Amino acid sequence: MRPKIYLFGDSITEASFADGGWGASLAHHFSRRVDFLVRGYSGYNTRWALKVLDKVFPPEKEVTDVSPVAVTVFFGANDACLPDRSCAFQHVPIDEYKNNLSSIVFSLKKRWPGTNIILITPPPIDEDARLLHPYVEDPSGLSERTNEAAGAYAKACVAIAGQCGIQVVDLWTKMQQFPDWKNAYLSDGLHLTQGGNKIVFEEVIQKLGEVGLSLENLPVDLPRLMEEIDPNDPLKAFKD
Template identity: 40%
Template sequence: MDWTSVTLEYCSAPSGGAEEFSFQANGWGADIANKLARKCDVVNRGLSGYNSRWARIILPRLLSSHSSADNNNNIAAVTVFFGANDCALEDKNPQQHVPVQEYSENLKEISRLLASSGVSADRVIFITPPPVHEAAWEKECILKGCPLNRHNSAAGQYAQACVQAAGQCGADVLDLWTLMQKDGQDYTVYLSDGLHLSARGNQFVAQHLWGLLESRVADLPFILPYWGDVDAKDPESSLLCDQ
């Protein structure tokens, strides 16, 4: 029996917590997993605070832990969600900052590493950083004893680089930075503190990501038969029929 999976590789993105903790209540990862219940596994590989430079280093280990190219052929999609930590201002947050050109190259290398492990580019979805509400995030920074360390304009540069890298790799892209600010809407409702996703932000990500995922998983059958279809007198004939 083949078990298909959707791997959520979103180690950094909107400030760390939004990806590592996306499986918490009302998280966008939990929403996607719920939609795919009994159709495939949704694997969380989010690492709070990480940037694309560090992800590029550890990705081979993550891929090897998936065991084999045969297993990777059963991956329906991989999301690559970086940028909000990379775009931290170099003079205010050098530990997380990654120059935009290196960020772009890291995304391309991540795509190449995935392809070499059997995950083709048409199964990869890049996700850009969302916008930053500087006034709200500055308050959080001050509480932590540091100055404002991110600008929305910088997040936009990294979002643009992500969109371009996706196009060059042949991958899909979910441009949160643009979508959340489209038509002058109040994007602050999507952020809990100016940087991390709010409940509405998680819902926004889940809704738009599902739009890219749905066609990829539409034909997946349910794993194992419906309970009412199991032969009670000979359950093995129903439950082991694919082995």
Template identity: 30%
Template structure:
């Protein structure tokens, strides 16, 4: 069993676009970015919408009591990235009406931020992430290919995504972030800017099936998230974070145990200083 006290974490919470561990995915890039400084915990669940996320959160996020008892790995940051499935056109079982989608996102944020929440985690920075655009023709082609792969059983899949609807859910995420004072990574417009337009044919190169990002799409997300983190919380720069385990060349051959104790103590001292600075900012 891994120790929950050795190192803090960054939690990626979302749907299948978060879940991906493929080469170039957000989880892979973030793990490399925070290598040996923070664990990157992937809590992405394919097919989930925000209704499902409310239930899943209760299992994947430690309560305040668990954390204060030392039974949970502290999280320095959480990304909350939903909307791609909520935005299924009305009639699809994953569809969540826009007003409920906003309310669900707000509930997730307040579960982390509110002192009245049993999951309150004051040291955790929260980032909302908007869903990317969709390319409907590619999405439907991928649906049909999978349907044929499984023997064309049942009714043929119908086009379940609409660009205008997806954009509404992305913009609702951005607007909610402004209302709550939570930083938002606007992936929708980030992809559109990288593509040079919102035209379906221009967006297609960032999505391997019209819905899920490919490595090029994730590169846009990762670079945007890095910029957001360094702008909002410069103390989260990996270059500023000490490694809880010493660099191999810094280990004292005569007394290696002392080197390990010193590295861990320095990491904990840094965490304590950052925590105090954050509390001071909150009081201002």
């Protein structure tokens, strides 16, 4: 059985198989080694994620199905919507966000004790770009998200990872290390460009590698053309 990895999150996960998307890049990188299954739900915050958790990962699968080797949990961009702006209905207070994230991790760990859970913080926000691409225009003329709020949720996410003893990609901090992050990594001040997708891809690869989930360690499914199939006796590779 080939190992599998779930990608659980909001629109940044749902869109991760678009051209140059971080999910497709992971699937390609681990081709013949790992199956990647997308469980991305556009607009979702941790409150809604918690409500649907048992539908996303049905409990009855415990019995018949094999545990995933890893799950990425990538929420916070919607929780961090400001409570008094146009996307207030997606907002989740930061203390509830922390509790929800803990509950999601706890539930996944209970279901799959050996599975590596990797939290990913929300990305930074380019407020000017958000104003050019609003879902709903705010009467105040201000953006529905701020980078400061996203940063507070990112910090909370890192804290929860520490409390739970699991891995975390601090995307908010990582992206802002590059001076031109707003243009290089964000397409609409929130979602990712191909460059932004590449950062997520590289960070997740690194976290997976730290727990032994790397090209070097994971077996390749079936004999490889150049390495294991002898041109003089190809069928030998397929005996038993």
